[in-house]
Amino acid sequence: MEKKLVINNLREIRGSFFTPKIWADKSKEYLAKVFGGNWQDEYYVWDCAAGTGNLLAGLSNEYNVWASDVEQGNVETMQSLIDIDENLNLLSGHVFQFDFLNDSFDKVPKELKKIIDDPEKRKKLIVYINPPYAEAGSATTHAGTGQNKTNVATVYKTCFRYQTAIGKATNELFAQFMARVYAEIPNCKLAQFSKVKFINAPNFITFRMFFKAEFKDGFIVRADTFDNVDGKFPISFTVWDLNGKPFTHCVELDVIEEGGTKKFWDSALPSLNKWYSRFYDKKEKEIGVMNTRASDFQNQNYIHISSNNNFNHTNNITKNNIVESCIYLAVRHVYKLTWLNDRDQFLFPNDGYKTDVEFQNDCLIFTLLHGQNRISSQHGVNHWIPFT
Secondary structure (H helix, E strand, O other): OOOOOHHHHHHHHHHHOOOOOHHHHHHHHHHHHHHHHOOHHHOEEOOOOOOOOHHOOOOOOOHHHEEEOOHHHHHHHHHHHOOOOOOOOHHHEEEEEEEOOOOOOOHOHHHHHHHHHOOOHHHOOEEOOOOOOOOOOHHHHHOOOOOOOOOOOOOHHHHHHHHHHHHHHEEHHHHHHHHHHHOOOOOOOEEEEOOOOHHHHHHHHHHHHHHHOOOEEEEEHHHOOOOOOOOOOOEEEEEOOOOOOOOOOOEEEEEEEOEEEEEEEEEOOOOOHHHHHHHOOOOOOOOOEEEEEEEOOHHHHHEEEOOOOOOEEEEOOOOOHHHHHHHHHHHHOOOOOOOOOOOOOOOOHHHHHHHOOHHHHHHHHHHHHHHOOOOOOOHHHOOOOOOO
16 A cells, blocks of 8 residues: 655645656666676665665565655555564664755764775666656746745755756756765666656756766656656656666667557757758848747747747748748648647757758648637738738
């Protein structure tokens, strides 16, 4: 039985969500694939964001497993479950209160501290976590319907310690966990559930330069299969060897529920928005306004053409850039938004479109008739009516 120690809205603010048993079990299958069938006897495991122990249920070698959580109440719950839950194989002395984003490693049990301090033993340590997903801003903030989650991600020592090294990624709690594990437990292994934005989001470009690790294996599932998560986006389980190898430009993950695989690409490549910005025109007569947003699928609904310019992520459409504007809107809307591509980035195109007149005409017709072309005669002359 999964025990909820903290009410849902408080858990959402902290970004902490229970790991469903089906995915916890699946993650252990992947750990066995990467580290071998005897991995529980050959490796040490530390869940430093353990909650009430859901992720660790089913492990068999209690002598090699440690569990910690920032909440003393969660620690007490785990300790009380040890004697009554046959699936939670932990030693009481291996369960302890620890604030991973603030506390010194001097506070961890001596046996675990010896592993952290020993370069050879560290190579056999797997930090196995489902860390909090909270961030400084939320979707309602960006939509203008909410407020920033004050002090969610910006009050921790890790935020200040790694802000220069990982940049805007410090807004994400899970990224702070990753940064500390990488920097302060070098050459260990990291197995974690998280959003995929650390792989492909523009705000994580600096992070990916810092986080030099070798990808070993992983999978993705729908976020709404997790407790208290409503979003239609992927949550990944990925396994990394923190051995100093440069971050890969492409991570391919198994899609558990639908089969097949999904590739996530590093967004260090120039974006579609950067391409479109080359055609901004402030001199010629305006015939419409293109409303743009970040070059990813989750901002798809913001992309539209209107009559009025609010000068917030907008560009004037003129006779000089109408072809490029139609290409931009068509490309942003021709693909259906799904939970799988929610975090995908639209990238800078090659030059083939310049001579492909059929493609240009297709984009023009698509744009003229698409619902996100919101030009209306009630706001003035409608230059977009394609017929008399």
